[in-house]
Structure formats: C-alpha cells, structure tokens
Amino acid sequence: MEPRLLLGSGPSPVPERVLRALAQPTIGHLDPQFVAIMDEVAELLRATFRTDNRVAFPLSATGSGGMQAMVDTLVEPGDRVVCGVHGAFGARMADALGRAGADVVRVEAEWGRAIEPERLIEAWTGGRGRSRAMFVVHGETSTGVVADLTGLAEAVHADDGLLLIDCVTSLAGHPLDLVAAGVDAAFSGTQKCLNCPPGLAPFTVAERATDRLSRRSWYFDLDAILQYWLPGQDRADPGGTTPRAYHHTAPINMVYALREALAIVQEEGLEARWARHATAHEALRAALAELGFERYAPEGEQLHPLLCVRPPEDCEEASVRARLLGEHGIEVSGGLGPLAGRAWRIGVMGEGARPEPQRRLVEGVATLLGRDARDALDALDQGWA
Amino acid sequence: MEPRLLLGSGPSPVPERVLRALAQPTIGHLDPQFVAIMDEVAELLRATFRTDNRVAFPLSATGSGGMQAMVDTLVEPGDRVVCGVHGAFGARMADALGRAGADVVRVEAEWGRAIEPERLIEAWTGGRGRSRAMFVVHGETSTGVVADLTGLAEAVHADDGLLLIDCVTSLAGHPLDLVAAGVDAAFSGTQKCLNCPPGLAPFTVAERATDRLSRRSWYFDLDAILQYWLPGQDRADPGGTTPRAYHHTAPINMVYALREALAIVQEEGLEARWARHATAHEALRAALAELGFERYAPEGEQLHPLLCVRPPEDCEEASVRARLLGEHGIEVSGGLGPLAGRAWRIGVMGEGARPEPQRRLVEGVATLLGRDARDALDALDQGWA
Numbered sequence: 017m018e019p020r021l022l023l024g025s026g027p028s029p030v031p032e033r034v035l036r037a038l039a040q041p042t043i044g045h046l047d048p049q050f051v052a053i054m055d056e057v058a059e060l061l062r063a064t065f066r067t068d069n070r071v072a073f074p075l076s077a078t079g080s081g082g083m084q085a086m087v088d089t090l091v092e093p094g095d096r097v098v099c100g101v102h103g104a105f106g107a108r109m110a111d112a113l114g115r116a117g118a119d120v121v122r123v124e125a126e127w128g129r130a131i132e133p134e135r136l137i138e139a140w141t142g143g144r145g146r147s148r149a150m151f152v153v154h155g156e157t158s159t160g161v162v163a164d165l166t167g168l169a170e171a172v173h174a175d176d177g178l179l180l181i182d183c184v185t186s187l188a189g190h191p192l193d194l195v196a197a198g199v200d201a202a203f204s205g206t207q208k209c210l211n212c213p214p215g216l217a218p219f220t221v222a223e224r225a226t227d228r229l230s231r232r233s234w235y236f237d238l239d240a241i242l243q244y245w246l247p248g249q250d251r252a253d254p255g256g257t258t259p260r261a262y263h264h265t266a267p268i269n270m271v272y273a274l275r276e277a278l279a280i281v282q283e284e285g286l287e288a289r290w291a292r293h294a295t296a297h298e299a300l301r302a303a304l305a306e307l308g309f310e311r312y313a314p315e316g317e318q319l320h321p322l323l324c325v326r327p328p329e330d331c332e333e334a335s336v337r338a339r340l341l342g343e344h345g346i347e348v349s350g351g352l353g354p355l356a357g358r359a360w361r362i363g364v365m366g367e368g369a370r371p372e373p374q375r376r377l378v379e380g381v382a383t384l385l386g387r388d389a390r391d392a393l394d395a396l397d398q399g400w401a
Numbered sequence: 402m403e404p405r406l407l408l409g410s411g412p413s414p415v416p417e418r419v420l421r422a423l424a425q426p427t428i429g430h431l432d433p434q435f436v437a438i439m440d441e442v443a444e445l446l447r448a449t450f451r452t453d454n455r456v457a458f459p460l461s462a463t464g465s466g467g468m469q470a471m472v473d474t475l476v477e478p479g480d481r482v483v484c485g486v487h488g489a490f491g492a493r494m495a496d497a498l499g500r501a502g503a504d505v506v507r508v509e510a511e512w513g514r515a516i517e518p519e520r521l522i523e524a525w526t527g528g529r530g531r532s533r534a535m536f537v538v539h540g541e542t543s544t545g546v547v548a549d550l551t552g553l554a555e556a557v558h559a560d561d562g563l564l565l566i567d568c569v570t571s572l573a574g575h576p577l578d579l580v581a582a583g584v585d586a587a588f589s590g591t592q593k594c595l596n597c598p599p600g601l602a603p604f605t606v607a608e609r610a611t612d613r614l615s616r617r618s619w620y621f622d623l624d625a626i627l628q629y630w631l632p633g634q635d636r637a638d639p640g641g642t643t644p645r646a647y648h649h650t651a652p653i654n655m656v657y658a659l660r661e662a663l664a665i666v667q668e669e670g671l672e673a674r675w676a677r678h679a680t681a682h683e684a685l686r687a688a689l690a691e692l693g694f695e696r697y698a699p700e701g702e703q704l705h706p707l708l709c710v711r712p713p714e715d716c717e718e719a720s721v722r723a724r725l726l727g728e729h730g731i732e733v734s735g736g737l738g739p740l741a742g743r744a745w746r747i748g749v750m751g752e753g754a755r756p757e758p759q760r761r762l763v764e765g766v767a768t769l770l771g772r773d774a775r776d777a778l779d780a781l782d783q784g785w786a
C-alpha cells in the first residue's frame with residue numbers, strides 16, 4: 017500500500033509502537049495474562065477519562081457502537097431526551113434515539129457554531145419532570161466545534177436526569193473533566209486523539225447512573241460486561257467473590273493496541289497533551305489562513321483536535337483533496353451534510369498534532385494551489401515557537 | 402508474554418501472516434486503497450459463506466455482536482420466534498430475543514445432543530401463521546454438537562418465515578451450505594476456524610430477507626452499512642450511481658487481518674479444509690479416548706471444530722487445565738452451564754487442526770495425568786495417516 021499521512025477526521029496516525037502491540041500473538045480472553053491487561057486498560061481509561069467510575073472499559077465496537085450502547089443502556093422507549101444537534105454527530109444521535117423510540121427534543125444550532133447552554137437548559141426545563149436525559153456532542157467532528165457544558169449537569173441533575181456526551185474526538189485532545197462537568201455517561205473512539213486503530217469504544221458511566229442501566233441489549237449489557245471486565249465491582253457482588261464471568265470474546269489484539277496507546281497518553285500527561293493540541297490547532301489555523309483557508313468555528317468555540325475550514329474560492333476542494341491524497345499521500349476529510357463541498361476537516365490528533373506532519377500538509381496544499389508556502393510556514397513556526 | 406498454543410473454544414491460533422496483515426499501517430476508511438480491500442473482503446466472505454448474497458460483510462463487533470445484529474435487524478418486538486436451545490449459545494440467543502421483546506418458543510435438548518429437526522418443525526407448525534423466524538445454532542460451541550438443518554427451511558419458508566443460524570464455530574471448519582439449507586441470515590466470528598483475532602462478525606442475509614430488515618438499531622442498520630460497504634448494491638440505488646456513503650469508521654486493521662485469513666481459507670479450498678477438520682477431529686478424539694476422555698456428542702452429531710469431552714474420573718479437570726496452561730502453555734476451555742467442571746472443550750480450528758499442535762496437547766495431557774502417551778500418539782498418527 018501507498019503510505020498515508022492521516023490528517024483527516026480520523027483515523028489518525030498510528031505510531032509503530034501501537035502497531036507492534038496490535039500484532040502481539042493472540043491469547044485467550046480468560047488467560048491470566050490477558051486478564052492483567054484488561055485491568056491495566058481499565059485503570060488507564062479511568063486516568064484518561066479522569067474519573068474513578070467502575071464502568072470504564074472499551075466496548076467491543078467502534079465509537080458509533082459506543083453511541084448505540086448509550087442509547088440501548090441509558091434511554092428507554094418513550095423517554096424524553098433533549099438532544100443538541102449542530103452537526104452530523106448530534107443529528108446521528110437524534111436519529112438513533114428516535115429509532116429506539118425516545119421522544120427526542122432537538123436543540124439546533126448552525127453547523128459551525130456551538131449551542132448556547134441556556135437553550136439546552138430551556139428545552140430541559142420546558143419538559144421538567146418528564147425528561148430522562150440530555151445528550152450533547154462534546155467535540156463535533158463534522159464542524160470542529162467544542163460544546164460548552166456549563167450549567168447543564170445542574171439543570172439535569174436537579175430533575176434526576178442524566179447528562180450524556182459524545183467525546184469521540186475530544187478525549188485526550190481537548191480539555192474535558194467529566195467529574196467537574198457532572199457527566200453521567202460518555203463514549204469515545206480509539207482512532208482520534210488516542211492514535212489507535214478504530215474498533216473499540218471507550219465507555220464510562222458515573223456511579224449515580226449505574227442503577228439506571230437497561231439490559232434490553234444482550235451485547236451492550238454493561239452489567240454483564242462489568243462482570244467480565246471487573247468482577248467484584250458489579251452490583252450483584254460488591255464484595256468481589258464472584259469469579260470473572262465470560263460474556264463475549266473480547267477483541268484481544270485491539271485491547272493490546274489500546275493499552276499501548278493509553279500508556280503513551282499517560283507518558284505525555286493529559287494536561288501537556290491538551291496544551292500541545294491547543295498549540296497545534298492554532299499554529300495550523302494561522303498557517304492555513306495564509307493560504308486562504310478560514311476556520312468555521314469562531315474563536316472560543318474551536319475544537320482543538322479538528323480544524324474545520326472553508327477552502328479559498330479558487331480551490332476546487334474535492335479535486336485538490338483527491339490530489340493531496342494521490343500525489344502527496346496526505347489525507348484530509350471533506351465536509352458532511354450542509355458543509356459537503358464547502359469544508360475541509362483537518363485532524364489535529366495525537367501524533368498528527370506535531371510540527372512535522374503539519375509542515376508537510378502546508379507544503380502540499382501550497383504546491384497544489386500554486387502558492388508560495390513561505391508565509392504559511394512562518395506562521396506555523398511562530399505558532400509552535 | 403508467555404507463548405500460548407490456543408486449543409480452546411477460541412480464539413484459535415493466529416498465523417504470523419495474519420498478524421503481519423493486522424499490523425499494516427492504518428489508512429482512512431474512505432481511502433481508495435481501503436475501498437479495494439473492502440470489495441475483496443466481501444467477495445472472499447461470499448466464497449466462504451458459499452452464497453452470492455449482496456449482504457455479506459463483517460460487522461464491526463465480535464461474533465456476539467453479530468448475534469445482537471441478527472436480533473435487532475430480523476426480529477421485531479412481539480414476533481414469535483422458535484429458538485433451539487441445547488447449549489450456552491442457543492440459551493444466549495433465547496435471552497437476547499426475549500430482551501428484544503420477542504415471543505420466544507424454546508425447543509430444548511440435552512446439552513451434548515442435537516435437536517431433532519422434527520421437534521423444531523413441530524414447534525413452528527404449532528404457531529402456523531404466527532411465527533416470524535426460527536433460530537438454530539449450527540455449531541454449538543458449548544457442547545461440540547452440529548445442528549441438522551434438514552427440512553427446517555421448507556417448513557419455515559412455507560409460512561413466509563426466516564431461518565436464522567449462528568455459524569460462529571462452524572464457518573470454514575464444518576460442512577455448511579447456506580443456499581442448500583435455505584438459510585436466510587447467518588452470523589459468524591473471526592476467531593474460530595478463520596484463525597483471525599476476535600473483533601469482527603461476518604454476516605450475511607439472503608435476498609429474500611433483505612426487505613424484512615428492521616432499522617431500529619442505528620449501528621446495526623444493514624441498509625446503511627451496505628451503502629458504505631457495497632454502494633450500488635443497496636435497494637435505494639440498484640443501478641449503482643450513489644457514491645459510497647460513510648456510515649461508521651470501519652475497524653481498518655481488523656479488516657486487513659480478515660482479508661488475509663479469508664485468503665488462506667481460499668488457498669486451501671473450503672472442501673479440503675472441511676475434510677481436514679473432520680480428520681483432525683477424529684484423530685484427536687481417538688487419541689484422547691486412549692487417555693480416558695470421552696466425547697459428549699454421539700457419532701454423527703459431532704461438530705468437527707470443537708471436541709467436547711468428559712475428562713476421566715481421576716482428572717481434576719480445573720487444576721489439570723490450569724497446569725496445562727501454566728506449565729505447557731496450552732489452552733483448552735472448561736465446560737459452561739451444566740457442563741461446568743465436567744467437560745473440556747478443545748478447539749480443532751484452522752491451524753489448530755494439524756498433527757503437530759494435537760501431538761503437543763496429547764503429550765502434555767499424558768504427562769500431567771502420569772500416563773504413557775504412546776497409545777494415544779499412535780491413535781493420533783493413525784487418524785492422520
């Protein structure tokens with residue numbers, strides 16, 4: 017295969033170290049050696065989510081499967097759910113909730129803008145006593161916008177509701193404190209700021225929500241998965257004497273890879289990593305602005321790991337993007353929904369959030385547009401200085 | 402990690418070739434290079450399932466996720482479903498169907514025996530005009546028994562119903578002809594006779610059933626997945642002009658591995674592979690019989706890829722099994738449910754279905770039981786001769 021520099025909406029660049037872990041010999045899902053790895057992964061995930069929730073493990077599905085698991089375990093048919101929609105991933109959740117029979121109250125905002133928390137709270141309050149959950153996409157991958165979670169948990173919890181978030185693109189790349197924000201459940205993916213191949217959905221549920229779990233899905237039965245991942249921590253056996261119970265065969269090799277990817281995050285430190293992503297985002301934004309690319313998200317609403325920009329007038333976005341991939345081996349993503357044909361979505365994720373890959377991108381784009389790259393590269397250097 | 406010879410109920414031994422494929426650099430899920438791989442995998446899966454169904458792709462979940470997808474897409478709440486239960490995996494399906502609101506009619510048989518097709522047909526006929534589907538575990542991994550599918554499709558189709566099967570352990574290891582058997586949908590796993598790590602669920606749906614697909618699950622929406630995997634083959638666009646539509650990010654590296662694993666199956670040839678598994682099963686059965694292990698399944702009901710045996714009286718099964726793993730690095734599985742403490746489940750799967758690993762197993766077991774291995778090894782050799 018031709019090599020690729022993955023600077024799109026994900027998957028992101030996977031380090032050799034993670035690929036080597038992935039290719040370790042497969043062992044059994046109840047082998048003591050694997051059990052030790054599961055324990056490590058759960059601990060590393062807690063550190064990455066910054067929580068001590070018992071439910072903190074990777075579901076055996078991609079990030080979108082994590083979304084489905086959230087619907088299947090935390091929402092019942094007929095429940096009123098306030099759902100923020102300001103991009104493809106909020107719309108997808110509203111769709112999934114509706115399919116599950118929820119009464120979905122959509123709170124919309126223009127694609128490329130954040131939703132004002134007041135509007136979400138208003139929608140919640142309008143259904144006081146009748147709402148079960150509020151769902152917000154913390155990092156909207158389709159527009160590069162981060163959600164403001166301020167005040168949401170207070171409103172939701174006052175009414176005994178649940179605050180649910182999608183942090184697929186923000187986890188380990190954008191500041192997020194689940195405990196401080198009062199988040200009751202969150203799902204993520206492995207192929208964004210964790211730099212792991214896609215295939216697992218890190219998932220966590222706060223203690224207060226664990227007695228609200230539906231078991232209508234066999235595969236996403238979090239109680240049963242807890243008995244496999246963390247026996248003795250399930251409700252049926254708080255003392256911890258029940259032996260580990262097989263639920264389903266874990267994706268062994270993907271779990272190896274995730275352990276390695278999470279270890280890399282901890283080696284760098286979560287706050288240092290967040291800071292690096294902020295720097296990388298601003299450096300690349302400034303560099304691409306020199307080439308005529310304008311960010312959609314206004315200052316203060318930008319999601320660091322995903323820079324969503326409007327290409328300049330003279331850039332035929334689809335063909336330039338195809339040539340960037342074909343001739344330069346660099347992947348960036350196009351727009352979705354109303355932004356199709358009108359946006360590039362550029363990943364600033366983990367190993368992609370470094371000067372060297374960003375330099376290659378800026379040079380490649382300048383070449384294809386027939387521009388001088390010097391000012392853009394200077395802006396990039398200044399951003400990193 | 403200590404090396405393991407995986408001769409349990411799965412995962413099975415993964416060849417170096419497959420591990421190398423797994424560790425190829427991750428690329429984008431819409432990259433033309435990846436799209437070509439998806440097309441190949443779909444073709445290889447059709448050849449392995451022996452069908453030309455359009456819906457033939459790996460779902461982004463483990464085999465158990467394939468089971469959930471079958472429930473979520475082919476059964477509606479309130480549907481009457483006849484479900485064969487003669488082991489843990491039939492019981493699991495009955496559980497999953499019940500959670501989904503189906504009216505489950507269980508047809509049971511003793512663990513270790515097959516269910517007579519007549520009894521399944523009788524249960525179907527008893528609900529004539531009111532049943533939607535019949536579910537049968539083709540290869541019951543908990544007992545090592547293969548299902549007899551004779552006559553089932555005729556009865557089910559006469560009533561416009563669907564015949565659904567679990568072929569997790571039988572696919573590519575035990576004779577199975579989905580078309581001849583009239584199977585409407587089947588799910589499998591990657592970690593049994595395909596010798597791929599766990600993490601994907603090969604899935605197929607016959608043409609006659611594709612207009613019966615429920616879309617109540619977002620993640621397992623087979624119509625939407627078809628538009629991603631095989632655009633132009635979905636119902637909305639039979640002519641094939643709609644571009645490939647992103648649904649969710651495929652588990653890229655696992656798909657690389659599955660392609661390699663399926664290619665190995667085709668290189669050997671499906672019928673030669675089935676024959677090898679039959680030989681390997683009988684050789685190992687005869688060898689272990691010399692050491693006092695007796696197969697549960699009577700002749701004619703045995704599932705070649707999974708040999709489920711009763712250990713001899715003087716074998717403390719759990720401790721011998723633990724020593725086999727700890728001292729000899731060989732994994733075999735214990736019994737589930739009523740067979741817990743009373744059975745060993747030995748995988749005869751792909752690269753595990755060869756003389757050399759079986760010889761190691763026989764020698765290890767003989768050593769731990771303090772028996773002379775000669776007669777057992779002779780029986781093994783004769784079985785392979």
